[in-house]
Amino acid sequence: MLRTALRNVLAHKARLLMTTLAVLLGVAFVSGTLVFTSTISEAFQRSSERSLSHVDIAIQPDGDSEAAEAAPGGAANLDQALLDEVGALPNVAEAIGDVSGFAALADTEGDLVGSGWDTRGANYYAGQGGTGTDSRYPMTEGRAPGAAGEIAIDAHTAERTGYQVGDTARVSVDGPVREETITGVFTTEEGSVAAGGSLVLYDTATAQELFAKPGEYTRITLAAADGTSQTQLDEAVQPLLPADAEALTGQQLADDQAEMIESQTSGMRTGLLAFAGISLFVGIFIIANTFTMLVAQRTKELALLRAVGASRRQVTRSVLVEALLVGCVAGLAGFAAGVGIAAGLRALMESIEFTIPEGPLVVSGSTVLASVLVAVVVTMLAAYLPARRAAKIPPVAAMNSVHAAPTTRGLLVRNTIGALFAAAGAALVVAGINRDDSGATMGLGAGLLVIGVFVLTPLLSRPVIALASPLLRIFGVSGKLARLNAVRNPRRTAATASALMIGLTLITGLTVIAGTLSQAIERMAAQAISSDYVVSMANFAPLNPEVAETLAEQPGVTGVSGLRASPALVADRTDSDSLTGVNGEAIDRLVTPDFTAGSFDGLSGDNAVIDTATADDLGLTLGDSFDVTFEDGQPGRLTVTGIYEDSEVMRGILLDDATLDPHMERIQDFQVMVATESGTSDETKQALEAALGDNPAILVQDEADIAEDIAYIFTLMLNMLYGLLAMAVIVAVLGVINTLAMSVFERRQEIGMLRAIGLDRRSTKRMVRLESIVIALFGGVLGVGLGVFFGWAVGEMMRGSLATYELVLPWDRIAVFLALAGLVGVLAALWPARRAARLNMLDSIKAD
Template structure:
């Protein structure tokens, strides 16, 4: 039986090629994902570990904790503590660390580093061991700066050049006096790093005489634990100590968590491709077993047991899966290497070797072999249960009424359960509904797959009027499509799954884009919103610059400050009470929209939490420890852009030690025009770190995230569509082979080669469109269900059906059908009619 199984594999090499390709693509995706994520994880971990070479113990302020009615301010690390740390027994050196956002412009005035990764810090003394100089000298004074070598290379900067820099608003133009190397992960990921002398850094980052961290290096012979024990003796209660090893381990854990999320995300799509491939494998082995029914029956007649027959099919599957897994592993290693080279070329990843772990090899082989054997088990088991006499007479060919009733009943139950679960999930909170929604979607897809043979007859029958135009070829194509409903179902389902996911994503993304546009238009009257490129706060000086610019009709800063109200931490948003009504469009449910003095307005959700209404009074505890009684003038409806407790800037500012603005809203006398934008740009010093956005820009910036993710998901789901195409080709090719005699007869009675090609192509087109219609229908339903959940979080969400995209997807299904039929149709047309008629 073993030799027979291997002989059958070698005898059907061409027929099994598509199966090997389907499994290989899925395995390549899995192994490529593992190789890539393992490589970047190890590269970042090694890079981060180097960054802690000069740190044996780090002293950091304890995180701010608020208790009772007091807001606890973040403690500062002063020079006195640094001096004590340097003199601690076992300490060799102590370095004070200052850091903050620092935007660097290139020679064209554009921001380097993507905003979030643009950092600045201090260079310690004249020789900082953390940042080896490769040219120039240490900075001194506010007119000198160092830049990292990668930023200098990307922007073409050299020692002696002048560079434009922004910390929180005003533009600085210091001279580059040195270039240094660093193992900083942000720089490795495409960011930038600028270094000032310590006094300048403290002044620029609003930390005069204070540090963000103190790094202590242990003397020779002193362990990190021993040094930490000595340092703990001098530390105040609001300062914590951490060993360098703990910091490196924590950063390694964070990197591992980040790459784990990426790995999981990519493996989901690899799983989808493998799931789709399972249909192809099952289809292939079903057809192969059907073609060898008499052979298997003869083996049963001469003494082979049911187990031996099943085992022979599984041996074939093992051989096919092993070959596909090995090829897929090699291809996956290539994919991982290509992705590593691509990311490294973009400057977003530190250098490191390609990591091919034993786990990756085992996972690839296990996935390829197990998936193939699992898909082949049912056809093998079904073949073994056919009585030899019945197999000899082909009595087994048609499914029994009992099996069809059982299948349709099971499919109806699964579909109903999935439908009910999804509908129930739409009534739940979005956070709690994720698991039920996923379960219901899985059950519904599985149920529709089981019911697909039943659905194929009426849906394909609906194409009869169109196919009738093609004459005999069209009629034969329709009959062939429903001749074996199970095979048609398995072939169409592979395409259905891919299009279901693509359609659902498109529906949700289109609806979200519309909701975002409505959100910006409905909540803002302001023409522009000014903010930092990285989301950090703006200097208060910029609000004055905006207010004094030509053509500005009204403006208001938005500032956040922590407070304690009724024993809970609440963030206050300060605005210019005299102009905020001209800059926003908020619906007031209770009272009036009036901000000034002790009068505030609050969103409906916060009001409900505190049981407030118009006229309610409460006591607020500010961050400086002082208290004040405020009155609720009005309650407004929360939006995605405006929410929280609004107080007047003049009321809050005296209680803030270092006020800064999140945004500045601006209304121009002539509206949002190119000249108005240019006026604001000029008023703000042509600063590369500052964004000036109108309503459309705000919508586009939020929508761009969804568009990028959507395009990436399209690319990943394309793998499933490619596998589905292979499935259609495989099914048609094997269908042509088993219908050789029939095709020969059709040729003999007058159907020419063009008619044969047309028949096969139309059959492929019908099957593909059938899968496309099911996929688009399910996708719209899932998009609606997901939209119901999003609607609970976004008041402007409304389901929008992208008819043009759905028409494109249906056309894509048709193209898949036409392309998939090219080779099988050509093969059918080239059959010798006499040889075909004589074939068994």
């Protein structure tokens, strides 16, 4: 039987090609994901370890300590006294005070260097007297910064920007542009720089002024003296620590970094593997279809094997061995393709300026094993039912070329099971709308519904395809034959269409959800904000209050308010809350929340405006007062002068910034709202940007800009998902090609007869193409219908948190999806149609 299986694989290698390709693509996705995520994880871990090579102990604020949780402001920064004390320990070789934060560096063209949080600023620690050197940042050119107005930049940034020692660079830390002179270029093992970011160094005093307070550090690192272990140094340091600080060994830091990197890459890995799983799931339909058709074509051969003594188990094993061989070939080829995909992904990431630290591709033995195992398991699982069906062929079937069709009872059982699954799935999806279980109920229902629809597709194929009859009649005999061929074998049609259905279900559902959420957020922002412009840092870092002051002085500006947040303890709550400071005189012209009681009038002194959630939680009504403990620990008492409906844009406790500012450790705005006389216009926007120094790190946005950003985010997300789901669609296309090609082979005698009685080659091609289009559109209609239903359900589940929710059906995209399904049918039929038209009539009629 083993020789028989090998002979059958070699004999049908052309028919198994599409199956191999389908499995190969899914496995390539799996192995490419594993190689790519392992490569970037190991690269970042190595970079992190190098950046910590000088650290034996790191002392830092502990936000989780009891002392930090009891104080509204959280854990305090570390002071000079602690640095001096730990630096004086006999087993400390070097003590470095570190202070860092966000610093946006503009290149010579005025564009931002680096990306997001990777654009950092830090201090060059030259010792307490300022005459030493910082071992972390060896200078390759020039000297270290020694006073305000001087900076040093990393060598990678200097290379890509063209900056040289002596040049002047524009830097923004919290809004205002700073003109800094470059005094030196240094090398560093910092992971953020290795990943494409930038690092700007200041002298310690300037860095403390920018990122903390004079005399404060955000971290202290210690290097142990010779003969002192990290554990021994940790034991020596522990008695000196403040209550809200902690000491971590270099090994602990490395382990924490490795865990964080692994956590970040595991999320990416899980997401990519989910799409790989979808591709493999779609491939199961193709494999099952292929082996079902191969078994049907070999009915007489298998029955003869039974007649000469082969047992059912041997016949089953023969078919499964064929699947095993196909799986092994597909797995090895998929692994090789996956390595290429991983290399391509790495190059793609670098081309979009997401730099990955240098290092080789990480290809482990487990990846090779996983690739082959996935391919073998998927292939054999899909081939199991056809193998069992082959084993049940009675020996007497050797007298006939076909065996019995599925019985009426079998079809009834299938349809009953499908109906039960579909009904249970739909019920769970609807029930999951109002359940607070993170979508678990809805996800289970969605899975059951898809399975139920798949089981019912043979039943659904006849009525749905019948709807296309009027259009097919236009094509005469070819159209009529195409419709009859499409419904002749409903199970085969259903399995082929289901592969495409799954991909379009996901694509349509995601499109509906993204479009609905995008418009809901846009409406919410438009309703809650009446200011002409919103000003913020490009990476949402805090803004210096100087930004709001500068904007308020500009001609044509009628109202400005910064929004600044400060931690506080409210009433008898044990957890820290946040107070939001606003310009009480201008806020009513800048935001328009829905007040249920009171208003912004009189928002000054000890008056406050609160949202309905806070009011309900504290049992407050208009005119009531409540106690607060401010960030600096000072007590206060606020009176409620307004209660508004909270939203994603605004929520919490609002009070006048003149009341809040004296209690804040560092006054900063997270955004600034601006109203102007002339409203929004390009000229006004350009004037505001010019007033802020044309700072690339600051965004000046009107409502249209905000809506465009929201749309861009959703469009980017959708395009990424479309790209990932394209693999499943490609696999589905292979399935249609495979089914049509094998169907043409099965019907070659019939096609030969049709040709003999007058059906020309053009009509034969048209018949196969129309059949393909009908099957593809059948899958497309089912997929779009399920996708719209799932999109509606997910939207309804989120309605409670989005008051502006309203279902949006993207009819234009739905039309495009159906058109693409039809195009899939056309493309998939090119080769089978050509093959059908070129069949020799006499040879086909004589075929058995």
